[in-house]
Amino acid sequence: MDDLPSEQTSLLSAHPKSRTRRTPLPWGQLFILFWIQLAEPLTSMVIYPFINKMVSDLPITGGDEAKMGYYAGLIESLFSVAQAMTVLYWSRLSDRIGRKPVILIGLLGLTLSMGLFGVSTTFNRCLSGALNGNTGVIKSMMGEITDDTNVAQAMALMPVVWNTGATVGPVIGGWLSNPHEQFPGIFPGEFWASYPYALPCFVVAIYCAGTLIITIFYLEEVSSLKLHNPANGALESGTTDPHAQLTLYQVLTPYVRIAVINYTILAFLDIALRALQPLFLTASPSAGGLGFSVPAVGTCLAAFFVASGVYQAVAFAPMWEWLGSKKIYVISMGMFVPIFALFPMMRASIGEGSALNAITWVELALQIILYVIMDMGFSSALIYIRASSPNARSLGATNGLAQTAVAIARAIGPVFSTSLFALSMEYNILGGGFVYVVFIAVSVGAVMSAKRMPERPRNDDSE
Template identity: 30%
Template structure:
């Protein structure tokens, strides 16, 4: 979708080939060469990047209203993947101990392994789901993925050994192709004027799934012990204490699959070409442009956008992994020494603030300045947002009445304001859509972005938590080493963001 302030959609050129045969051969051959000017995909003045000549692309019509029903259905489907991923976190350690009878020292290893297998398998198969969505259609991939992840999630709660837990988690990851298809379908339902609002809803529902997943998992795990009056007599739940949580998540997935099958519309526009078989020159027919994954990565601007996507993803996963541990860590070691209740309150504030930024601020801001400038504004804010954490610890270490009062004003305010960096997640998604050479590659391009994201989600939490633990143990730079590293990592995002390809529409308007 376009990064334009005006929201206009420039129409691509669909030229009829009338030149001599030799020139037609030269022109059609150049379509598969990203280094040729004809393949320039910087043009965010159109719904997608400038399309190669003679490729049949489909542009959104200016003024087309956002299909609210379709977007809401897709947003409901969006909740399923984070629910399936995060719902096991509250009980995974206990489940590992009961199923594997492993020593306490090994529980963390197996828990982390099982958690990460979802993202690892998701990263491996994501590109195949993206290609399938581009070839056979978005809806078949979406529905089949939903039924698969629903089935695997239901089985996970009935696993009775660690190998079974790993197997079912891998199967769930294999079928977690829903997110790439949903992103693509929302992009195809949107126009330059409505894309920011649609993707702000998409981001909000993703965060909602992250929030609700652990709540459902923790509330429904081992119900015969938690709620003996209601479930104590059910033998099935005694034998499978984690089945109820998984079955409830699976039920949500099943309703999403059925609603998708019945009500969600296909968005992939099939290319229809008519060839006059009696024509002397078959080159008069439109040329079918099929790019390999390698050619797509070499297309102008694609690799730069995907790099920034990965950079923002690292910052997000790193902060999300560190912050709960940091809040819990004693003040003398560099943390805040929060209670569980205080951590819950701060996480709730963070979620509410992100929702406000995404739903209320991002759409008008994006309409005014475009995706790239939203990303650059967030890039400027990231380092200072990270710096607030050690500054808060400094106030707590002072341990005076005045410093504590300042802390309890300073931290909630900075957390609420700093949560605005979440707009960068949605903005970079729109930048990925903008850079697609044509709509037919949206699925593959989103799959490439999410392949990297899934791989990073498998490794980043463990890596950054280890770095945090190392800094706390050694008290390097007073226990602030991780935040210095995060400050530098956040600062370098601004350099990366300045390399993003500029939309031609903004250049022409002097924006």
């Protein structure tokens, strides 16, 4: 892959190890961007502990627990379906009018949609995705305010922020649902009884509203003059027009394509795992799960993301300097195979009964450890996406294309994994383990695709 043709100037102009002096990170602006980024995992993950119970409480399943996976996956996917249809537009728009206005629109959309989702189940989940193009725009700003000496340090923190939201979100969703029953003295009245999942949604909506206010006053727009000045090291000399906004066809260089494809595969497997995990934990042993309560599911998911967040913050940057992006990415993708294999192993360890034993808990802990290692792949993928952009003016479009593909994968992943789980159990395919066999096979293919990534995350052949 190193001999792929170069079409424009890459945002990474040299191998990171050739730099001896690391540029200080702009921590003030990074903190605000991370604060904004936190809104998305909160809004997407807060529903996971209670979505299966919400679906089972509705008349659409007819009391059939096996059908719960179909409808839960559909609702989980609505955010990504809508986002896939609009994220490229928002990213391209941010290349023209600036990043900050688009981010403000996205935060407003998240605030409104989360508030409404507490009293609804479908349309407002779509609204949340359609009005939110912040993920691609934030990554564009991250690429603009970093260079090849500090990009690993900055990108390593993005999964930490995501994992923080993915940790807090399930805790909020698990512990604040059904407040009328859990805290009757604080939340009396018919409203909380009729809408048992409104409180966690309202809490997240308040966070988004507060972030919107902070962004209005404190987020600074990236200076185009500073960004496009070759003296700052963001661009090499030799590009014909570093200020030109390229067409989508011009943006889709071989490096962009291979980076986007692998990022999409990673996102698909990750979101499928995130949707399958709470379903597996919530489902009764007779339905192929472990029979956890909603608060227990929230706590278990939190353990996944706390461990991963701490490890990313501490270990990714030095490991990136030691192993490089490709080796980290291939290792990360390889972790999916044992992660999915542990699901049927956990189910088999409890036998015909329903009580968890020491072996089950050890297997669950091992799955968490493997998940932590796997999660490093996102930081590597983000570095590849940033570096593959043909020029600085096309960074928004590059991230928009990546996020569009990822949003499609994240729309398909939950429906595919939860429906396959329900199908496997309903028809007893391979004793209910067919879903895991499928994902193990997909994971093997993902490793093979990861090995096709270029050795260095760059788009030039100057070395």
